[in-house]
Amino acid sequence: MLLLASAFVLTLLQGSNAQNKTSVTPADCNTIETDAGVALDLVNRHRRDGYVFGLFRVADAHKLHIGNSSVLYLTLDVLETECPVLSRRHWESCEYGEIYSTASNGTRAESYVNNDFGQCKIITYTSQLLKKPQLYGFNCTLSPVPPDLLECKDCPVKVEVLEVTEQHKNIAAKALKKFNSESNHTNYFDVDKVEKILKMTASREGHILGFSIKETNCSKSAQQAEPTLQCDFLDDWHAYVGFCKARVISDAEEPDGTDISCELYSPWVRPHLLKCLWLYRHTGDSNPT
Structure with missing residues (x-):
């Protein structure tokens, strides 16, 4: 999908008038958190399965200015939330992780399980006419929680992600x-x-x-x-x-x-x-x- 989005951007560049100046600049630090949150919400709404991604931090952000329009390139570090994508909930309203409780020999044990960590590369396009950004491509990869982080030798309950x-x-x-x-x-x-x-x-x-x-x-x-x-x-x-x-x-x-x-x-x-x-x-x- 990122390849299609890149082709779209090239088309914009080729179709722009000679008088329209194009430039790539680092994104505005004062607004990038908001722009990244909007872009991540667009990604979550496009997905059809899995869990909603929440924003952990903005790893990289650049903006391409094309006349009165702009293309935003984002690299976001994300965390899986507890909300399923089917719920259509905004990522800011979702919780991270969960505490699973199990009784063993009359003792209540709680094991905290972290959610998967990942990264999303996102391209959005905003025109002066529409004002609202549109999603033109994304690619997200997740890394499961390392097994050693879930190990607890002294805990009465052993937790394993299968x-x-x-x-x-x-x-x-x-x-x-x-x-x-x-x-x-x-x-x-x-x-x-x-x-x-x-x-x-x-x-x-x-x-x-x-x-x-x-x-x-x-x-x-x-x-x-x-x-x-x-x-x-x-x-x-x-x-x-x-x-x-x-x-x-x-x-x-x-x-x-x-x-x-x-x-x-x-x-x-x-x-x-x-x-x-x-x-x-x-x-x-x-x-x-």
């Missing part, structure tokens, strides 16, 4: 059964993607998962009448989506060792599609046949 596999999706699906049985939603939900999983080991073994869910075409009444009914996801325009956090304890003496909480969000409406539909409709009205 690489997500198909097996973990099955664990999420089992946890989701509890949500489906207890929620008042008319249709069943299924696991879309497991975003993160932690393994906790003490006197018992357990997993903590964060995963996205999506509404299926199976109603609860139809499923009860035909248990083997195959369920498929509804299309994006009609399906409710959500994000769940679950704690699953593996213990034969505790058959219902599952705690799950899910947030549901309205059917995903892509802003760029609505914009295209709006432009098409109004262009048609202004040019009657």
